Amino acid sequence: DLVVVTGANGFIAQHCVAALLRQGYRVVGTVRSQAKATAVLEVHGQHPRLTTVVVQDITSRDAYLAQLAPLSPSAILHLAAPFTYATTDYERDLMIPSVRGATALLEAASQIRSVRRVVQTNSFACIYDADAGPSPGKTYTARDWSPLTYEDGVRAPNPPTAYRASKTAAERAACDFMRSCRPQFDLVSLCPAMVFGAFLPGAAPRSIKSLNTSNALVHAVVSAPGGGSNGGDAPIPPTKGPVWVDVRDVADAHLRSLSTPEAGGERFLLAAGVYCNQEIADVSRRVLAEASPKLRTRIPVGEPGRRESHLHFGVDARAAEEVLGMRWRGLGDCLAELVPQLYGIEHGD
Ligand code: NDP
Structure with missing residues (x-):
C-alpha cells in the first residue's frame, strides 16, 4: 500500500x-x-x-x-x-x-x-x-x-x-x-x-527559535528565566495547555x-490526560535525577506536587481506546527523551 x-x-x-x-x-x-x-x-x-x-x-x-x-x-x-x-x-x-x-x-x-x-x-x-x-x-x-x-x-x-x-x-x-x-x-x-x-534523530530543529509550538511549551518550563545553574529558584510559567x-x-x-x-x-x-507546568517540572526533575543530575538543576522546583486539574475541564479519549485500540504513554516516558534533547538544541543557538 x-x-x-x-x-x-x-x-x-x-x-x-x-x-x-x-x-x-x-x-x-x-x-x-x-x-x-x-x-x-x-x-x-x-x-x-x-x-x-x-x-x-x-x-x-x-x-x-x-x-x-x-x-x-x-x-x-x-x-x-x-x-x-x-x-x-x-x-x-x-x-x-x-x-x-x-x-x-x-x-x-x-x-x-x-x-x-x-x-x-x-x-x-x-x-x-x-x-x-x-x-x-x-x-x-x-x-x-x-x-x-x-x-x-x-x-x-x-x-x-x-x-x-x-x-x-x-x-x-x-x-x-x-x-x-x-x-x-x-x-x-x-x-x-x-x-x-522528542524529534526523530536528525530531525530536531537547529535552534530553539525554530522549535515547534507545542514542544516550546515544555521548553518554557525547563528553561524558565532565571534558570541556568540556579533553575531551582525560577518561577514556573502558567500552564497554557492543559491537555497533552x-x-x-x-x-x-x-x-x-x-x-x-x-x-x-x-x-x-x-x-x-490533563497536565500542568508544575507537573512537567516535577516529572522532568524526577526522570533526569539519575540520567542527567546536572541538567536536573536547571528545572525550577516551584511547589512540588501542586496540581491544577481541579481548576479546569477534563478530557475523555475513550473512543480512541475502544475503536482504535489506543493506549497512552505517560509524561515521564515522554519527557525523559524530550528534555535532554531540548537542552541539546539550545547548544546550537
Ligand atoms: P510542524 O510545524 O512541525 O509541521 C507543520 C507542517 O505543515 C510542516 O511540514 C510545514 O511545512 C507545513 N506547513 C505549515 N504551514 C504551511 C503553509 N502555510 N503552507 C504549506 N505548508 C505549511 O507542526 P506539527 O507537526 O506540530 O503539526 C502537524 C499538524 O498537526 C498540523 O496540522 C497541526 O495543526 C496539527 N496539530 C498539532 C498539534 C501539536 O501540539 N503539535 C496538536 C494538534 C494538532 P514547512 O516546514 O515548509 O513550513
Missing part, C-alpha cells in the same frame, strides 16, 4: 513516516521545497520505500493532482498546516493555508480513484470552547465542537485564537466537502491535544486509522 503524508518534514509527520515505514508501507511525503525533501530522506536513512514530492502551494488542488495522481496512493495522512503564533495576518498565514489546504487536498483526492481513506490531522482546538473558560467539572469528548468560525479567525484578538479557528474551520470545511461531494474515500478526523515528544499526548501515540493513532475499517467517518480525541 502506498500512503501519502503531507507536510512530511513536520514534527508529527516525521513520526508518522517512520511508523509507516516500520509497518511495511510505501510512503510518499509532500514538502514545500527540494531542500526539505532531501532532509526528510536523510532523516529516514534513504529508506527504499520512501520517496518525496514537492508541493509548494498546499492550497493548490492542481499541484496535488499533478504530483499524486500518477502514484495511485491508497490513503493520505493530511498533516500540512500552520501551527504558529508568529503572525499578525491571520487570514493569510493561518486561515487560508489551513482551510483551503484541506479542501484542495480533498478535491484532489476525489479525483484519484485509488484513494480509499484520508486521515485529517485536526486538533483539540476543534473541540474546545475557549469562551466557556476553565469549566471545572466539564469533560470534553470528540462529540464537542469549538464554536469558532472562519470570520472569528480573521478577526481574532490573538494568534492562539486564530490558530484554533483555523483548525476548526478546516475540519468543518472537510465535513462539508464529504457531505456535498460524496467522494469514493472516507475521512477520519484525529483531534490531538498538545503534542509533546505523546507524539509517538499520535503517530500510532494515524496508523491505526488506516488499518481500522470502522474508523471511517469517525472523529477521535487523542489525549493522554
Whole structure:
C-alpha cells in the first residue's frame, strides 16, 4: 500500500513516516521545497520505500493532482498546516493555508480513484470552547465542537485564537466537502491535544527559535528565566495547555486509522490526560535525577506536587481506546527523551 503524508518534514509527520515505514508501507511525503525533501530522506536513512514530492502551494488542488495522481496512493495522512503564533495576518498565514489546504487536498483526492481513506490531522482546538473558560467539572469528548468560525479567525484578538479557528474551520470545511461531494474515500478526523515528544534523530530543529509550538511549551518550563545553574529558584510559567499526548501515540493513532475499517467517518480525541507546568517540572526533575543530575538543576522546583486539574475541564479519549485500540504513554516516558534533547538544541543557538 502506498500512503501519502503531507507536510512530511513536520514534527508529527516525521513520526508518522517512520511508523509507516516500520509497518511495511510505501510512503510518499509532500514538502514545500527540494531542500526539505532531501532532509526528510536523510532523516529516514534513504529508506527504499520512501520517496518525496514537492508541493509548494498546499492550497493548490492542481499541484496535488499533478504530483499524486500518477502514484495511485491508497490513503493520505493530511498533516500540512500552520501551527504558529508568529503572525499578525491571520487570514493569510493561518486561515487560508489551513482551510483551503484541506479542501484542495480533498478535491484532489476525489479525483484519484485509488484513494480509499484520508486521515485529517485536526486538533483539540476543534473541540474546545475557549469562551466557556476553565469549566471545572466539564469533560470534553470528540462529540464537542469549538464554536469558532472562519470570520472569528480573521478577526481574532490573538494568534492562539486564530490558530484554533483555523483548525476548526478546516475540519468543518472537510465535513462539508464529504457531505456535498460524496467522494469514493472516507475521512477520519484525529483531534490531538498538545503534542509533546522528542524529534526523530536528525530531525530536531537547529535552534530553539525554530522549535515547534507545542514542544516550546515544555521548553518554557525547563528553561524558565532565571534558570541556568540556579533553575531551582525560577518561577514556573502558567500552564497554557492543559491537555497533552505523546507524539509517538499520535503517530500510532494515524496508523491505526488506516488499518481500522470502522474508523471511517469517525472523529477521535487523542489525549493522554490533563497536565500542568508544575507537573512537567516535577516529572522532568524526577526522570533526569539519575540520567542527567546536572541538567536536573536547571528545572525550577516551584511547589512540588501542586496540581491544577481541579481548576479546569477534563478530557475523555475513550473512543480512541475502544475503536482504535489506543493506549497512552505517560509524561515521564515522554519527557525523559524530550528534555535532554531540548537542552541539546539550545547548544546550537
Ligand atoms: P510542524 O510545524 O512541525 O509541521 C507543520 C507542517 O505543515 C510542516 O511540514 C510545514 O511545512 C507545513 N506547513 C505549515 N504551514 C504551511 C503553509 N502555510 N503552507 C504549506 N505548508 C505549511 O507542526 P506539527 O507537526 O506540530 O503539526 C502537524 C499538524 O498537526 C498540523 O496540522 C497541526 O495543526 C496539527 N496539530 C498539532 C498539534 C501539536 O501540539 N503539535 C496538536 C494538534 C494538532 P514547512 O516546514 O515548509 O513550513
